[in-house]
Amino acid sequence: MLPRCAAPVCHVLLLVLCLSAAEDFDWTKNDRSSSFYYGTFPTGFSWGAGSSAYQTEGAWDKDGKGLSIWDVFSHKKGRVLRNDTGDSSGEGYYKVKDDVSLMNELKLNHYRFSISWPRIIPTGIKSDHINEKGIKYYNELIDHLLENKITPIVTLYHWDLPQVLQEKYGGWQNVSIVNHFNDFASLCFEKFGNRVKYWITFNNPWSVAVEGYETGEHAPGLKMRGTGAYRTAHNIIKAHAKVWHTYDTQWRGRQKGLVGISLSGEWGEPVDINNQKDIEAAERYVQFYLGWFATPIFHGDYPQVMKDYIGRKSTQQGLGSSRLPSFSSQEKSYIKGTCDFLGIGHFTTRYITQKNYPASRGGASFFTDRDLAELVDPRWPDPGSEWLYSVPWGFRRLLNFVKAQYGNPMLYVTENGVSEKMQCTELCDDWRIKYYRDYINELLKAIKDGVNVRGYTAWSLLDKFEWDEGYSERFGLYYVDFRSKNKPRYPKASVQYYKRIISSNGFPNQREVETWKRRATETCSSSNQLLAADPLTSHMEMVTEIVVPTVCTLCILLSAVFLMFLLRRRN
Ligand code: NOJ
Numbered sequence: 001m002l003p004r005c006a007a008p009v010c011h012v013l014l015l016v017l018c019l020s021a022a023e024d025f026d027w028t029k030n031d032r033s034s035s036f037y038y039g040t041f042p043t044g045f046s047w048g049a050g051s052s053a054y055q056t057e058g059a060w061d062k063d064g065k066g067l068s069i070w071d072v073f074s075h076k077k078g079r080v081l082r083n084d085t086g087d088s089s090g091e092g093y094y095k096v097k098d099d100v101s102l103m104n105e106l107k108l109n110h111y112r113f114s115i116s117w118p119r120i121i122p123t124g125i126k127s128d129h130i131n132e133k134g135i136k137y138y139n140e141l142i143d144h145l146l147e148n149k150i151t152p153i154v155t156l157y158h159w160d161l162p163q164v165l166q167e168k169y170g171g172w173q174n175v176s177i178v179n180h181f182n183d184f185a186s187l188c189f190e191k192f193g194n195r196v197k198y199w200i201t202f203n204n205p206w207s208v209a210v211e212g213y214e215t216g217e218h219a220p221g222l223k224m225r226g227t228g229a230y231r232t233a234h235n236i237i238k239a240h241a242k243v244w245h246t247y248d249t250q251w252r253g254r255q256k257g258l259v260g261i262s263l264s265g266e267w268g269e270p271v272d273i274n275n276q277k278d279i280e281a282a283e284r285y286v287q288f289y290l291g292w293f294a295t296p297i298f299h300g301d302y303p304q305v306m307k308d309y310i311g312r313k314s315t316q317q318g319l320g321s322s323r324l325p326s327f328s329s330q331e332k333s334y335i336k337g338t339c340d341f342l343g344i345g346h347f348t349t350r351y352i353t354q355k356n357y358p359a360s361r362g363g364a365s366f367f368t369d370r371d372l373a374e375l376v377d378p379r380w381p382d383p384g385s386e387w388l389y390s391v392p393w394g395f396r397r398l399l400n401f402v403k404a405q406y407g408n409p410m411l412y413v414t415e416n417g418v419s420e421k422m423q424c425t426e427l428c429d430d431w432r433i434k435y436y437r438d439y440i441n442e443l444l445k446a447i448k449d450g451v452n453v454r455g456y457t458a459w460s461l462l463d464k465f466e467w468d469e470g471y472s473e474r475f476g477l478y479y480v481d482f483r484s485k486n487k488p489r490y491p492k493a494s495v496q497y498y499k500r501i502i503s504s505n506g507f508p509n510q511r512e513v514e515t516w517k518r519r520a521t522e523t524c525s526s527s528n529q530l531l532a533a534d535p536l537t538s539h540m541e542m543v544t545e546i547v548v549p550t551v552c553t554l555c556i557l558l559s560a561v562f563l564m565f566l567l568r569r570r571n
Helices: 008-024 069-075 096-106 132-147 163-169 177-192 205-213 228-255 276-299 304-316 329-335 392-406 430-448 493-504 510-532 534-570
Strands: 046-050 110-114 151-157 198-203 258-264 267-270 341-345 349-354 372-375 411-416 453-458 478-480 489-491
Touching: 046 151, 046 411, 069 163, 096 132, 096 489, 096 493, 110 198, 110 453, 132 151, 132 177, 151 177, 163 177, 177 198, 177 228, 198 205, 198 228, 198 341, 198 411, 205 228, 205 258, 205 276, 228 258, 228 276, 228 329, 258 276, 258 411, 267 276, 267 392, 276 304, 276 329, 276 349, 276 372, 276 392, 341 392, 349 392, 392 411, 392 430, 411 430, 430 453, 430 493, 430 510, 489 493, 489 510, 493 510
Parallel strands: 046 110, 046 453, 110 151, 151 198, 198 258, 258 341, 267 349, 341 411, 411 453
Antiparallel strands: 349 372, 478 489
């Protein structure tokens, strides 16, 4: 998720910039839209959908699971919208078979999910205790996927750090975490690596660093502006490299799998493509996002522009050294090249312009270090999350940037999708159909440009807990009725559409593709009816599960009392 721009002040700024820019910036001249491309993806291209443990599993305190920082954070009042928690979410923990059958319905080639560290090592420290029940759960999920010919792509860290590690050591702020993470990863390779061949060390470390330790919007909720994010990222990069080396030296020979990382990268487009300052600011935006992690992993060190900007600002603030930590030369060569494939999570784009933030002593922050402002085109569709505008052409640009910067690595799109923020239920999600259609089409164009993308993961399979936004934002292809105890799933129209893209391996020809949307929206109205009947079903569930047993027990009690009364009278 993109930052909602660090502070409310920035919202205003964004708005002001939008308004003033709208006058002197001719959006039409910069219209990046281009025509639809009909064609198919390379043979063997992998189609998938994704989820993460805390967002979908529920069962937060079941079967020996330890607490994660998200359990603790969401239980504190006022941290998550409406005080929602992931305590039960969609109960994915209990629904392995049901959910795999939804994947079959879509004919997915892969499913991306994450392992909850505290579910298998409750305190996070391997020597303390290993929770066999947690291992059993992931074994069943992996086996069931493989029985259904669905390749598991497994993320080791999707934000649910064991709470004990946060309390004892300060979580990702402390370098000691590198060894604990390596122990956890080794356990996963040992237990699951005979069947899992695609490992992702971290999901979107940008969010962990910035939202967890800089703005505090995410767990563990720390606001260490100007330093917290950089220190977190530094330890994450070291932990990633260590796990890659562990796999490379101890497991790869036997297991023959791949280890990568999933980075979030939104595209930054210069407001004025003829203005050098805007061009540089837009590049800085991407370097402070994706480049922050990708450059060390592919080239051994942070992007030069980050070193220059943060270093200069630190000096201006009177600090003796840069707030951006540095790698020793040994560390650089250890980190460089630790990526068998790169995962890309991409959702949206921003226009970027140069904006200077004077360095002040107390006012340092990740956001002001970049010296830029983000703008949006008011015409971009934004059906759901306030940060998520649909700008398909940005996706192709980002992918080409990755190709050029990092030597055309093997890529998997590990997240792409759109949310809705509807109060009333809507299964006929035509805006999501359009989003997927256009973003996947830009991906196809990028592949034609020569970008080495091997797979695409729709985000997400199901509606789920959307971090600090709780259940108010729904990303799922399948709707989950969170009000109902059984958490039933209903296909949205986008399921039908995505299914057709998968079965055709792309967009074969105009005549056929044009029928897909109509057919998809035809089926969703019947699902809508089913869902509309759901309050009745929940009511019936309540009647059978609570009212009937209570009445029966009362009847039995009354009959017993009555019988005793009769017997006494006889005597
Ligand atoms: C990226 C995160 O990895 C994922 O968990 C989240 O659901 C999406 N962004 C949408 O915000």
